Amino acid sequence: MNEMSPTALTGAPLGADSFLHRYEGLRQRLPGARLPWVAALRERAAESFRAKGFPTRRDEAWKYTDLAPLLALGFAEPLSSVDDDAALPPSQGGAARAVFVDGRFRADLSALDDLPYRVGSVAEALPRLDGALGRLAQPSEQPLAALNAMLFEDGLVVRVPPGVAGGVLELVSMASGGERPTALHPRHLIRIEDGASLTLIETTTGPEGARYLQAPVFEIEVAEGGRLNHARLQTESRAAFNLSTVYAAVAGGGTYDSFVLNAGGRLVRNEIHTALQGPKAACHLNGAQLLADGQHADTTTVIDHAAPDCPSRQTYKTVLAGRSRGVFQGKIHVHQIAQRTDGYQMNQALLLSPEAEVDSKPQLEIYADDVKCSHGATVGALDADQLFYLRARGIPAEAARRMLVRAFLQEAVEAVEDPAIQAALDRTLQAWWQAEDREAA
Amino acid sequence: MPAVTETIDTVQSVTESQYKWGFSTDIEMDMAPKGLNEDIVRFISAKKNEPQWLLDWRLRAFAAWQAMEEPRWAMVSFPPIDYQDAYYYAAPKQKVAPKSLDEVDPELLRTYEKLGIPLKEQAVLAGVEGAGESPAIAVDAVFDSVSVATTFKDRLEKEGIIFCPISEAVQNHPELVQRYLGTVVPQSDNYFAALNSAVFTDGSFVYIPKGVRCPMELSTYFRINAKSTGQFERTLIIADERSQVSYLEGCTAPMRDENQLHAAVVELVALEDATIKYSTVQNWYPGDAEGRGGIYNFVTKRAACRGARSKVSWTQVETGSAITWKYPSCILQGEDSVGEFYSVAITNNRQQADTGTKMIHLGARTKSTIVSKGISAGRGQNTYRGLVRIGPKASGARNFTQCDSLLIGDQCGAHTVPYIENRNMTAKVEHEATTSRIAEDQLFYCRQRGLTQEEAVGLIVNGFCREVLKELPMEFAVEAQKLLQISLEGSVG
Numbered sequence: 007m008n009e010m011s012p013t014a015l016t017g018a019p020l021g022a023d024s025f026l027h028r029y030e031g032l033r034q035r036l037p038g039a040r041l042p043w044v045a046a047l048r049e050r051a052a053e054s055f056r057a058k059g060f061p062t063r064r065d066e067a068w069k070y071t072d073l074a075p076l077l078a079l080g081f082a083e084p085l086s087s088v089d090d091d092a093a094l095p096p097s098q099g100g101a102a103r104a105v106f107v108d109g110r111f112r113a114d115l116s117a118l119d120d121l122p123y124r125v126g127s128v129a130e131a132l133p134r135l136d137g138a139l140g141r142l143a144q145p146s147e148q149p150l151a152a153l154n155a156m157l158f159e160d161g162l163v164v165r166v167p168p169g170v171a172g173g174v175l176e177l178v179s180m181a182s183g184g185e186r187p188t189a190l191h192p193r194h195l196i197r198i199e200d201g202a203s204l205t206l207i208e209t210t211t212g213p214e215g216a217r218y219l220q221a222p223v224f225e226i227e228v229a230e231g232g233r234l235n236h237a238r239l240q241t242e243s244r245a246a247f248n249l250s251t252v253y254a255a256v257a258g259g260g261t262y263d264s265f266v267l268n269a270g271g272r273l274v275r276n277e278i279h280t281a282l283q284g285p286k287a288a289c290h291l292n293g294a295q296l297l298a299d300g301q302h303a304d305t306t307t308v309i310d311h312a313a314p315d316c317p318s319r320q321t322y323k324t325v326l327a328g329r330s331r332g333v334f335q336g337k338i339h340v341h342q343i344a345q346r347t348d349g350y351q352m353n354q355a356l357l358l359s360p361e362a363e364v365d366s367k368p369q370l371e372i373y374a375d376d377v378k379c380s381h382g383a384t385v386g387a388l389d390a391d392q393l394f395y396l397r398a399r400g401i402p403a404e405a406a407r408r409m410l411v412r413a414f415l416q417e418a419v420e421a422v423e424d425p426a427i428q429a430a431l432d433r434t435l436q437a438w439w440q441a442e443d444r445e446a447a
Numbered sequence: 448m449p450a451v452t453e454t455i456d457t458v459q460s461v462t463e464s465q466y467k468w469g470f471s472t473d474i475e476m477d478m479a480p481k482g483l484n485e486d487i488v489r490f491i492s493a494k495k496n497e498p499q500w501l502l503d504w505r506l507r508a509f510a511a512w513q514a515m516e517e518p519r520w521a522m523v524s525f526p527p528i529d530y531q532d533a534y535y536y537a538a539p540k541q542k543v544a545p546k547s548l549d550e551v552d553p554e555l556l557r558t559y560e561k562l563g564i565p566l567k568e569q570a571v572l573a574g575v576e577g578a579g580e581s582p583a584i585a586v587d588a589v590f591d592s593v594s595v596a597t598t599f600k601d602r603l604e605k606e607g608i609i610f611c612p613i614s615e616a617v618q619n620h621p622e623l624v625q626r627y628l629g630t631v632v633p634q635s636d637n638y639f640a641a642l643n644s645a646v647f648t649d650g651s652f653v654y655i656p657k658g659v660r661c662p663m664e665l666s667t668y669f670r671i672n673a674k675s676t677g678q679f680e681r682t683l684i685i686a687d688e689r690s691q692v693s694y695l696e697g698c699t700a701p702m703r704d705e706n707q708l709h710a711a712v713v714e715l716v717a718l719e720d721a722t723i724k725y726s727t728v729q730n731w732y733p734g735d736a737e738g739r740g741g742i743y744n745f746v747t748k749r750a751a752c753r754g755a756r757s758k759v760s761w762t763q764v765e766t767g768s769a770i771t772w773k774y775p776s777c778i779l780q781g782e783d784s785v786g787e788f789y790s791v792a793i794t795n796n797r798q799q800a801d802t803g804t805k806m807i808h809l810g811a812r813t814k815s816t817i818v819s820k821g822i823s824a825g826r827g828q829n830t831y832r833g834l835v836r837i838g839p840k841a842s843g844a845r846n847f848t849q850c851d852s853l854l855i856g857d858q859c860g861a862h863t864v865p866y867i868e869n870r871n872m873t874a875k876v877e878h879e880a881t882t883s884r885i886a887e888d889q890l891f892y893c894r895q896r897g898l899t900q901e902e903a904v905g906l907i908v909n910g911f912c913r914e915v916l917k918e919l920p921m922e923f924a925v926e927a928q929k930l931l932q933i934s935l936e937g938s939v940g
Contacts, residue, residue: 066520342857357872360839366867368878375854375884383878385869 021077022059029156037129043136051145051155061149070333070365071304076247084108084188095209103176109159109190122170128161128193142225142253150251154223158193165197172204183216192222198232205235216243224252228260236264237427242271251277258284265422266293268303269434275304282316291320292418296438299328306335311344320351323418325411326362327442337369344374351381356414469702472558472672479536488645491536495614508644511635518638521801522830523770535646537673539590587651587667589680594649609654610665613681616652623654627685631714631751639710640747643679650680655690664920669698677708686721693724695923702732704740711746719754726919728927731767738797741769748775752784760787762918764927766934776805779813786815789915793934794827803833808841817848820912823859824935830862837874844874852882853911905932
């Protein structure tokens with residue numbers, strides 16, 4: 007075995023143990039320690055996490071994603087070092103902004119005045135959240151939900167009242183980095199009431215080179231006729247981990263739209279569970295991933311069609327360079343009651359390097375007969391004919407390549423109407439090319 | 448005939464005709480004691496007069512099996528199997544080995560006649576006269592644990608083709624058997640393959656010499672007859688360089704209210720420029736409408752396309768069995784080798800199927816095509832599960848997969864679980880899957896032209912499966928179409 011393992015050097019526990027160790031040390035100081043229901047929730051979660059630990063590749067849902075690089079590290083409590091907003095990512099154009107640094111709400115960096123809905127910090131609102139927090143994320147079923155329930159320190163809580171158009175709200179979750187790897191476990195609760203709407207632009211980021219883990223859990227409820235547009239820009243440090251899980255429950259006529267742009271991180275997993283619970287509930291899950299050497303990105307979605315007449319649409323695109331690996335697992339589950347379901351899923355990967363690897367598992371599980379469900383998956387390199395066509399018209403090879411990659415991503419981005427998000431994508435894409443150019447040079 | 452009587456007759460014929468191969472043959476059997484242990488493995492090996500190396504091989508498999516756990520990952524559910532509560536060897540009693548067909552027990556011959564299987568070297572399969580001039584078919588008939596007859600052996604021998612029970616091949620061609628057995632499906636490949644390796648009793652052996660094109664279809668017909676037995680046959684087909692063969696496999700079993708296990712292993716080896724076409728019409732007893740009885744069909748089928756430009760094509764029509772759990776696969780080692788998988792799987796009543804294929808692309812420019820049609824009716828559960836893996840050296844590899852599912856009724860399920868793993872940027876992989884029910888307008892169109900609901904569904908289902916059925920040899924295509932109709936009886940309306 008490895009005789010010079012970090013444990014031997016520092017004595018600090020690694021992997022799952024480092025998280026359990028932190029829980030034992032922090033349990034009296036974590037938010038809600040005096041609220042019996044919170045303490046009980048954390049204890050249940052700890053019990054489950056102690057028994058199961060992190061998932062391994064033997065778990066079917068983790069067949070293609072190995073958490074070994076994460077387990078080799080020991081994670082510590084972050085010591086926040088951000089004092090002003092200079093270090094924050096640029097605004098996406100929204101007026102309202104909630105900023106979390108190292109998992110904790112920072113009122114001094116946020117702008118949340120005069121909003122037509124209630125928004126605040128989970129840690130502060132906790133006494134009022136009994137019954138709401140933990141309703142969708144069941145620690146017993148998902149190890150990552152258990153990890154988060156055990157250690158959540160704060161998060162965003164939003165409730166948009168019936169009929170209110172909430173506009174754009176930005177959510178920034180930032181790691182400040184530090185010598186030792188740090189771990190953040192935000193728990194965000196979002197509730198869109200009947201006929202209400204909100205666009206939530208979420209940015210998760212951290213200083214380049216920093217080793218940290220962002221492991222947020224979202225609990226999202228969209229009531230009848232409500233609409234949440236959830237855009238997520240993930241630009242983590244290339245040494246960071248992001249394991250995020252979204253639980254969204256959508257009532258009749260409601261819509262949950264999600265777009266994830268992932269262009270960073272050493273190991274990133276975006277897991278989205280959407281339950282369409284009332285007639286004509288809808289969801290659109292889209293995503294684009296830009297991977298460079300040494301990165302592993304996993305998108306795992308489950309859409310639960312639990313009511314009739316619900317449409318669901320998914321388009322995920324991945325571009326892979328260097329020695330990177332892209333994973334897509336998407337499951338559409340149609341219950342017997344969910345007649346007239348219309349489910350569509352497309353997952354495409356573009357390989358730019360001979361060392362890249364793509365694994366894809368689109369999955370249909372259907373128990374109703376009057377349904378229209380389909381999925382498609384393609385993996386391949388840039389089309390030589392298309393390249394030739396552009397070259398023949400005098401476009402330099404590199405520009406032609408960029409044009410084709412941008413076109414490849416377009417379909418996943420089209421669904422996002424917000425110009426701020428479109429612009430963010432183009433910025434991210436440009437930065438990705440620049441990084442690629444540097445690596446090539 | 449008065450309308451009422453006619454109706455009663457029709458209803459009766461529908462309910463009774465559902466599984467017309469469900470009779471059992473009363474014949475004196477030679478059985479091993481119930482249960483499974485090393486002694487049984489030795490008993491089987493001794494019965495077959497096997498050389499020491501094969502006994503050792505079996506014992507290694509048995510040891511591996513004992514250390515393994517029954518897999519439970521498939522989307523099928525069944526009560527625990529008591530592996531000690533079955534007979535692992537059952538053979539019709541025969542005083543001396545028959546030298547020709549005339550010496551075979553007439554009761555057995557009658558059984559195969561009833562099943563429509565030509566053991567009398569006649570030209571065509573029973574029931575398909577009028578299908579045009581059909582070529583001859585050589586048949587190996589496996590009854591429970593042993594092969595009872597093989598036809599057209601002499602004619603095939605003239606071409607240098609070996610087509611015989613595998614137990615006979617062990618005696619007469621040990622070098623070939625030893626060289627290839629277990630090289631495609633190793634003894635400890637999986638739980639059921641390990642079990643099979645320990646206790647396999649018979650099956651077919653085929654060797655096609657270099658440059659020979661097999662002059663007729665080869666066929667094995669499997670019949671489970673005895674009670675409380677399992678069938679564990681082993682088939683090994685070797686197509687040497689530039690040879691070609693088309694092989695058919697059929698199977699039936701009596702109607703019993705116990706579940707019987709069928710755990711076969713099929714290994715195909717295709718050398719340079721060789722082509723193997725393997726067709727299956729699987730019609731084991733599916734159990735009754737309430738899900739009582741039926742065969743558990745847990746089979747490992749795999750082909751190694753070892754030589755450059757070799758080709759293996761699997762075609763399967765799965766209508767029977769209480770549970771079907773198998774993935775006929777191709778390991779595409781040779782450059783430019785080709786793998787194909789065409790499948791129709793039907794689940795009606797309480798049948799369950801978890802079937803598909805694996806295409807493992809190792810060599811450059813290897814190509815694979817997967818066309819899978821799943822039909823669920825009644826309370827059936829039908830899963831397509833497949834893997835397409837492109838290795839780093841498989842430059843220019845190509846895969847196309849099409850999986851379609853059809854649902855008939857709102858109590859059944861259709862599932863698709865494809866795995867795609869690509870490690871070569873020059874490879875191109877495409878996968879498409881759809882799930883839907885029979886379109887109302889198609890049904891209306893047929894009904895309007897005077898077809899009954901059942902006929903209309905039959906017609907549409909046949910159309911849905913056409914892409915696969917056209918891959919079957921003529922005789923099987925006719926049989927398969929009839930089977931589809933019968934399998935879906937009672938599922939409509």
